[in-house]
Amino acid sequence: MQEWLAGQARVRARRGIVRHTTPRTGWGAAPLDLASNDYLGLAADPRLQAAGIAAVGSYGTGARSSRVVTGTHPVHAELESELCALTGQPAALAFSSGYTANLGILTALGGPGTLILRDEHAHASLIDGARLARSPLAAFGHQDLDSLRRLLAQRTQPRAVVVVESIYSVLGDAADLPATARLCAEHDALLVVDEAHGIGVAGNGRGAVHAAGLAGAEHVVLTATLSKALGAQGGAVLGPPALREHLVNTARSFIFDTGLAPAAAAAAAEACRVIAAEPDRVAAVGRNAALIAAGLGIEQAAGAVQSVPAGTPDRAAGLAIRLEDSGVLVGCFRPPSVPDGVSRLRLTARADLAPEQLRTATGLINSLLAATEVPA
Numbered sequence: 001m002q003e004w005l006a007g008q009a010r011v012r013a014r015r016g017i018v019r020h021t022t023p024r025t026g027w028g029a030a031p032l033d034l035a036s037n038d039y040l041g042l043a044a045d046p047r048l049q050a051a052g053i054a055a056v057g058s059y060g061t062g063a064r065s066s067r068v069v070t071g072t073h074p075v076h077a078e079l080e081s082e083l084c085a086l087t088g089q090p091a092a093l094a095f096s097s098g099y100t101a102n103l104g105i106l107t108a109l110g111g112p113g114t115l116i117l118r119d120e121h122a123h124a125s126l127i128d129g130a131r132l133a134r135s136p137l138a139a140f141g142h143q144d145l146d147s148l149r150r151l152l153a154q155r156t157q158p159r160a161v162v163v164v165e166s167i168y169s170v171l172g173d174a175a176d177l178p179a180t181a182r183l184c185a186e187h188d189a190l191l192v193v194d195e196a197h198g199i200g201v202a203g204n205g206r207g208a209v210h211a212a213g214l215a216g217a218e219h220v221v222l223t224a225t226l227s228k229a230l231g232a233q234g235g236a237v238l239g240p241p242a243l244r245e246h247l248v249n250t251a252r253s254f255i256f257d258t259g260l261a262p263a264a265a266a267a268a269a270e271a272c273r274v275i276a277a278e279p280d281r282v283a284a285v286g287r288n289a290a291l292i293a294a295g296l297g298i299e300q301a302a303g304a305v306q307s308v309p310a311g312t313p314d315r316a317a318g319l320a321i322r323l324e325d326s327g328v329l330v331g332c333f334r335p336p337s338v339p340d341g342v343s344r345l346r347l348t349a350r351a352d353l354a355p356e357q358l359r360t361a362t363g364l365i366n367s368l369l370a371a372t373e374v375p376a
């Protein structure tokens, strides 16, 4: 085993895809963070912190058991109700993470009688959920609705689930939800929309499904993470009450998992209220996204995530390291996280960044991109 581990490490080093878990300190101070998913700057907001601390006082530091044993606390019901109020969905079920929410919905709906069709850029948690579901599976081209239509038309299974992200986590582009939902309705398929990067950002913070007028549509279900714009931790599935009831009874990543920590649930519930009350915070993400895109001469993507193609894994990793050395943190996405093989820098347009900071960062990125450009 030791020899095999060393061999695997050498392969990763050769391919330029080594990952690190470097501890970060001093959030809010230097370095400039263009990498995290705290899109609204709520992770350090005193109101969320106070809500979390109060929940620890009321319920303790952990939920103590699964939600279906003794681990459901009033704060979970409060969170689920706030999530419904924000997104316009009729029912919600909180999970311990966005990852387990995606595993839960796809395993609970899947099986041999359910065809699962996913966009090829769907997040790893959606891919893992689809695989665990033991369903027949296929990926359609990124945002390619013709290819989705062909796959739906060939289906032989009684049920079909189509899986997309409202705003894609690495590319930052937005799914065409109205057209995808129409296609699903025509083929009697359920549309599962992962709103990890949509809630708190798209549609005045209420998410892209709400903005598309699809909140409450019976054939559209959404999943969420509480760990990005909501500044907390955890996940949720939102949709019809019958689906919630089915998940409580069959989703293994809900039943066989300790309930979401009360502090995280309370902080996320508070984040929902802040988002509804402070539209300018949400609008600031769009303004900062425009500044990043203009500064880098790229097309502005739909939400907070702005994606800069960087070529090879080595070049992308080298750029990220040099930026970090200069005090700017950016995300670096390399295969297998990018199915098209194009490594990318991923910049997030957080609401609490100042225009001057963004000008400095984009100037630096431009000069490093030019200095490392490979002649054609």
Ligand SMILES: Cc1ncc(COP(=O)(O)O)c(C=O)c1O
Pocket: 097, 098, 099, 100, 102, 123, 125, 165, 169, 194, 196, 197, 225, 226, 227, 233, 234, 235
């Ligand atoms: C699109 C998408 N779905 C799901 C997740 C998982 O969410 P969580 O970090 O809450 O497990 C993420 C984040 O990593 C994501 O980007």
